Amino acid sequence: MKVFKYMRGAISFKKYYRLLNDLYVTVFGRELMLHFPFYMNEDESFIQRQNNLIDHCLSGLGDLSGQTLLEVGCGNGANCKYISEINDSVKIIGIDLNEDNLVIANQHMGSERTVFYHDDAQKLEYIEDSSVDVLICIESALHYPDKNAFFSQIKRVLKPEGKFLVADILRRKEDSGRSLWWWKRTMLLHHTNENDYLGYAGENKLHYLAIRDITPEIVKGYDGHKSWIPRENRSWGSFVLLQFTLALLVRLYLKELRKHKKYMVFNGVHA
Template structure:
């Protein structure tokens, strides 16, 4: 079993490599790469592709879906966990912010259309919003157990994460859905 992790941010990759080395994990590699144009992953070379909570950052999500199809072996499986928009338009944010946001939310229908265009079979979709919101509530409970170096760091850390958790729960209740899509690259199309 070989595991490859990618991130655009070199600092994140260095942290991941440090953890890998600390845990003496020989079968894991980490690469700086772009999920929308995977330069370091050959075609038809991946058995399982996981993408968790990052696709909403991709400005060219159709390219990402095409890359998933390209790198998966025939019969290879994928799982994508993404935050979806329940709103038709995001014009209000554009007016406030004045430029496009760095989140590129799709709805379920758009994902299904792109899977079809790329020849990926999507045989499982589930809205797991309620479970994720429950997880955020539990997450808030362990924050007090984390200790920082100073009183001010402790206070700042707690405030940041409590606000972050509450914002995420609020958005999931009103504007977003947390979805899981899973499927495979058909063997019949590619061999």
């Protein structure tokens, strides 16, 4: 049964993303963004809530027309596709370390204004100095062991006055960092806290314009998840197993977000 394959597959970082991509294709018929949903209204679909997060992140970055936007940790490229569809003159570069995600990006998420590279956020070898107007990084920095190296790359690749946005899941101040150790090891998680983030910007002479805690909107984003999986064209058994898998994932995410973590958005500029 496919769902058992998914569950067995959820044992490594790479397989986790394969699992999510496969799960979305099974449930929604296509690959979706790989980030959490953001609540704005009742009765929104999961896809709408994922779009809400991108809209929220872009809202502080001004008009993207004619700009070069770099998405660091672009995953399967679904964010890049969405951004290229809402603005018809933005040029987009997406980079990611995971080849499987990049295959999907190149096959399904490209446009004549979008390119994808296999690159490491801590090195950005494909990106020239002072070449980027806007840099975004959504739910990816939690995987970087050396976030200071990532911030020094932000400084290097942004144009003067260039803007950046990092959306990341941080440890709460009171959290000892020992929660769910097996999940952390499996998923290559390197959560830090807000103080560290202040340090990365300070050390690299980057300036934050706004810092927001959007944990409540993310937690509420899972409201109504039981109605997200369409029942049509699916056997009762696979429907129940999909619901079970979703319930398990939601429980895991919400436990972490409510007890140990917070979802933060950092908006900043180069100067």
